Amino acid sequence: MSTEPLHYTAFADAPQGGNPAGVVPDASRLGAEDMQALASKLGYPESAFVVSLTHPTEPGGVARVGMRYFTPAAEIPFCGHATVATAVELFDAHGFAEMLFETPAGEVAISASRDAGTEAVVSFTSVEPAVRELDPLALERLLEILALREDDLAPGVPALESFAGNWHPVLVLRERELFHQFRFDPRALAPLMTQRGWTGTVTVLSPLGEALYEARNLFPVGRLTEDPATGSAAASTGAYLRHVGRAPADGRVKILQGAHVGRPSRLLVDIPAEGGIRVSGGARRFTPAASRG
Incomplete structure (x- = not known):
């Protein structure tokens, strides 16, 4: 897992569409000030940081992912498009089809699959509204x-x-x-x-x-x-x-x-x-x- 930020765009409806996000696959050694500085440098609406990752204990099980989210100015409890971007990265890198993101807003269940064109598609279920x-x-x-x-x-x-x-x-x-x-x-x-x-x-x-x-x-x-x-x-x-x-x-x-x-x-x-x-x-x-x- 890398501490280098990856660049994603989520929910695109055209080649130049979607919302950009930074994704750091391993932020376990970064403090809040480090994450804030990196989010500010990237300048995207939000950046997502994986602060912990627990692999499933059996095939097809649920991976548990600790998450934090930062805008260029402050930490926020949750970000949907950065969640989708992170889930796609973890699905492509590890094959996780079911994930539970542990966010400051609460636990968010994630499912990932591939469409007919082999693009990754992610669904997240929000916390209780x-x-x-x-x-x-x-x-x-x-x-x-x-x-x-x-x-x-x-x-x-x-x-x-x-x-x-x-x-x-x-x-x-x-x-x-x-x-x-x-x-x-x-x-x-x-x-x-x-x-x-x-x-x-x-x-x-x-x-x-x-x-x-x-x-x-x-x-x-x-x-x-x-x-x-x-x-x-x-x-x-x-x-x-x-x-x-x-x-x-x-x-x-x-x-x-x-x-x-x-x-x-x-x-x-x-x-x-x-x-x-x-x-x-x-x-x-x-x-x-x-x-x-």
Whole structure:
């Protein structure tokens, strides 16, 4: 196992799509300051660090993987796209088809397989989700930062906070044009997110059908403003849709993301009647065109 970071992009829906992540397959000898420094140097939205690895005791058993996640600025409890990237690396390197990631947010079950084109596909089941009311003053400030009004929100789907590893406020807009055109000041949004404990993204949705949504996930960290693909937000969106009674009959939703930042992505979300939300996608390793940092 190597301490050298690997470069992955997860949930890509086009050759230049997906969300990049750093993956360190063996961070057992790195301290938190080392991991933070490396994540900052890589500059990706998040980087994942394998801090412990216990191989299964029998063929087909479950590998236990200790995980930590860092943005360029801080440690976070969980990151979906970096989880998928790490799982693909461990599946390719060791053949682990079943894994249990021990994250600061809780235990996350992972399954890995290959599709007909032999690409690795990973599904993770989130920790137990939760949905709660969004404080009216926080919603008022959030809408102000996004230059939106309360009547821009879609009727029947209230703005709420949803958790499936990280807390995300979730807004559903009524108009497609507004979804594409709204702008925000990341310098104003970042302190509000810190104040409210929104360790994930601000999730803004536009319905394209009963089982298809487009998402913009606002993520004002360093030079970043929007996340191209957000596994934790996809899981939180599934929990939100279940809570407000908008999950489709078969429980399966597709989320398109990343078009606004030139990195098209697609996430598949399965919403059971209860328990954790399942998010699926792939990840591919790449070689950076130039050194970061």
